[in-house]
Amino acid sequence: MLRNNEDAWPVLVVDDHPDVRLALRVLLRSEGLSSVEVGTAEAAIDAVSRQDFSCAVLDLNYGADTTSGNEGLDLVARIRMETPDLPIVAMTAWGSIGLAVRAMRIGAADFIEKPWNNAHMIHTVRSQIALRSMFDENRRLRAEALLSRQPGDMLRVCESSAMRHVVDLIRRIASGDANVLILGENGTGKSLFAREIHLLSPRTDFPVIRVDMSTLPDSRFAEEMFGEEKPQPYPGKFELAHRGSLIMEEIGAIHPAQQAKLLRVVEEGELERGGTMRTRRVDVRVISTTNIDLDTAVRTDRFRRDLLYRLNAMQVRLPPLRERPEDIVPLARHFLLRECKRMARGAMTLAPSAERALRSYDWPGNVRELEHAIERAILLAGHDQIDAESLSLHRRTDLAVVLDSLTLPEAEELLIRHALERNDHNLQRAADALGISRQALYRRLEKHRARAGFEHIG
Numbered sequence: 001m002l003r004n005n006e007d008a009w010p011v012l013v014v015d016d017h018p019d020v021r022l023a024l025r026v027l028l029r030s031e032g033l034s035s036v037e038v039g040t041a042e043a044a045i046d047a048v049s050r051q052d053f054s055c056a057v058l059d060l061n062y063g064a065d066t067t068s069g070n071e072g073l074d075l076v077a078r079i080r081m082e083t084p085d086l087p088i089v090a091m092t093a094w095g096s097i098g099l100a101v102r103a104m105r106i107g108a109a110d111f112i113e114k115p116w117n118n119a120h121m122i123h124t125v126r127s128q129i130a131l132r133s134m135f136d137e138n139r140r141l142r143a144e145a146l147l148s149r150q151p152g153d154m155l156r157v158c159e160s161s162a163m164r165h166v167v168d169l170i171r172r173i174a175s176g177d178a179n180v181l182i183l184g185e186n187g188t189g190k191s192l193f194a195r196e197i198h199l200l201s202p203r204t205d206f207p208v209i210r211v212d213m214s215t216l217p218d219s220r221f222a223e224e225m226f227g228e229e230k231p232q233p234y235p236g237k238f239e240l241a242h243r244g245s246l247i248m249e250e251i252g253a254i255h256p257a258q259q260a261k262l263l264r265v266v267e268e269g270e271l272e273r274g275g276t277m278r279t280r281r282v283d284v285r286v287i288s289t290t291n292i293d294l295d296t297a298v299r300t301d302r303f304r305r306d307l308l309y310r311l312n313a314m315q316v317r318l319p320p321l322r323e324r325p326e327d328i329v330p331l332a333r334h335f336l337l338r339e340c341k342r343m344a345r346g347a348m349t350l351a352p353s354a355e356r357a358l359r360s361y362d363w364p365g366n367v368r369e370l371e372h373a374i375e376r377a378i379l380l381a382g383h384d385q386i387d388a389e390s391l392s393l394h395r396r397t398d399l400a401v402v403l404d405s406l407t408l409p410e411a412e413e414l415l416i417r418h419a420l421e422r423n424d425h426n427l428q429r430a431a432d433a434l435g436i437s438r439q440a441l442y443r444r445l446e447k448h449r450a451r452a453g454f455e456h457i458g
Contacts, residue, residue: 010034010051011125012086014044014058014075020114024057024121031122032443033129041075048083054129057112057121060092060103073102080107087128091116110232120232127234134209134240157334160324166193166316173314174200179266179286181251181294181311184318187368187421190289191249193316197287198245206244211237214253215427221258226265228274236273238265241284251288251311252297259304266310286311321363321370328358331367335374336386343378349385357388365421372417379410416444 013024013035021037028035036053038044044058056079060072076088090103093114103111109131110124158164173180174197182190191210198208216224227236237246254262265271266286270279288311297303321328332350340348350358354377363369373391381390415434423429431441 009054010036011129012044012047012053012056012058013037014039014041014056016040016059016062020059027118027121028125031126032439032446033125041071041078044075045078045082048079048086053083053086054132055087055089055125057089057091057125060090060099073099073106076103076108077106085132087132089124089128124232131240134207157330158324158327159330160326162319162324163327166318169316170196171200173197173316175202176314177202177285178313179311180288180314180316182287182289182316182318184289184291185320185366186291187366188318188320189367190291190318191247193318194247194249194287194289198247198285201245201285203244203285207241208245208247209237209241210247210249212249212425214250218255218258221255222261222274225262226271226273230275233273236271238271238282238284239280242282243284245285245287248286248288250290252290252292252294252303254303256302256304259307263304263307263310266307321366325359328363328370329355331370332358332374335371336378339375339378345378346384348378348381351385351387353388354386354391357391357393361393369421372421376414379414412444416441 011028011033013021013028015021015024015037016039018039021039025035025037036047036051038047041062044056047053048056058072058075058079060076062071072090072092076090079086079088087109088107089110089112090108091112091114092099109128112121112124158167170193180194180197182193184190194210195208198204211224222228223234223236225236225238227239228234265282269282269284271282272279294303294308294312298305298308329350332355336348336350340346358370365372373393374386376392377386377390380392381387416430419430419433420427423433427441428438431438434441436444
């Protein structure tokens with residue numbers, strides 16, 4: 001089976017009516033989701049044997065059997081055998097509770113009646129895609145943990161005494177079960193270290209779920225964190241992380257009105273999904289990150305003291321890159337090797353002038369800025385050695401010179417990266433700075449992930 005970039009996997013639509021296939025293609029495309037449409041069960045089996053999909057939406061009734069759903073149920077079973085991890089959303093115009101139960105018993109993840117509600121359809125598809133992505137990421141992280149119980153490559157290249165102390169602290173903290181708060185400026189690697197704590201912990205065989213609190217709207221906070229029961233069951237981040245770890249990035253961005261709701265779950269391990277009074281217990285280790293001074297936030301009533309105590313059982317403070325200059329060149333070499341492999345380019349080296357420029361720059365964007373500087377230099381270098389000029393560390397605002405040497409896709413990717421950096425990876429602010437909608441930015445991110453892949457260092 002061909003393996004694609006997970007973020008670019010399309011939705012498989014299976015229906016014997018061309019107008020239904022067209023309607024779903026248009027609906028999914030309007031939400032930035034690509035799709036592949038087929039009209040028969042055999043074509044569906046052929047498609048899943050050749051290509052990866054993020055989700056399958058399939059009809060249960062076909063020309064040979066228009067009312068019982070048996071042909072569709074057989075297709076659900078066959079797809080489940082072919083691709084056990086593919087989420088399946090079954091749909092039929094002859095819906096019944098009995099048929100829905102039969103479809104879900106043999107492997108369907110959800111059930112929708114025709115004619116569908118567009119909002120409900122998109123919500124269902126996105127929920128299944130999100131669950132698939134989370135489970136795939138957890139599987140990948142478990143595989144990494146089995147290969148090595150040591151911190152990741154980027155951590156091992158650090159040579160400064162400050163970072164060796166941090167790595168040693170991470171190892172000791174990870175072996176316990178206390179909640180962890182990771183402090184540091186933007187771009188210092190907070191998210192990476194949070195992931196390493198999970199990988200080195202006794203919870204490594206269970207899910208690790210990440211959520212960026214700075215981009216979570218207040219109106220969606222309870223639903224995303226605690227789940228909802230209606231119009232359909234939807235597990236929140238805490239339930240998805242049960243027995244594993246929940247990484248809450250930029251915890252200081254949570255609105256005070258939401259902090260009390262969060263406190264109860266962190267403190268007692270209990271929650272209720274929206275639309276139900278039934279209490280659910282969760283066992284989750286919370287790993288939080290922030291770039292703000294939470295003590296000051298507590299004094300100014302912007303952050304609850306009792307919540308900070310619960311999150312701050314153990315603390316890791318990451319030094320900025322300018323305070324560990326011994327790590328700059330080793331990290332640059334690491335990024336250079338990795339990016340050359342990713343871009344399928346031949347081996348490149350750093351010229352002495354580049355190493356001097358790297359050491360003399362103050363790196364206000366920390367490790368994230370260094371990573372992007374190396375990526376940019378690979379694109380700009382006209383030979384196999386990166387020099388100081390290719391790094392452009394003192395000409396960052398002269399975008400006209402940079403853009404002249406790039407293709408249109410490379411230029412767009414560079415502009416998007418700059419907007420994300422300037423706005424601390426806040427998608428809405430980055431979209432505003434680029435003069436496009438947040439949805440349009442999502443679509444461009446999807447396109448570039450499919451083309452090369454974005455990596456985020458928090």
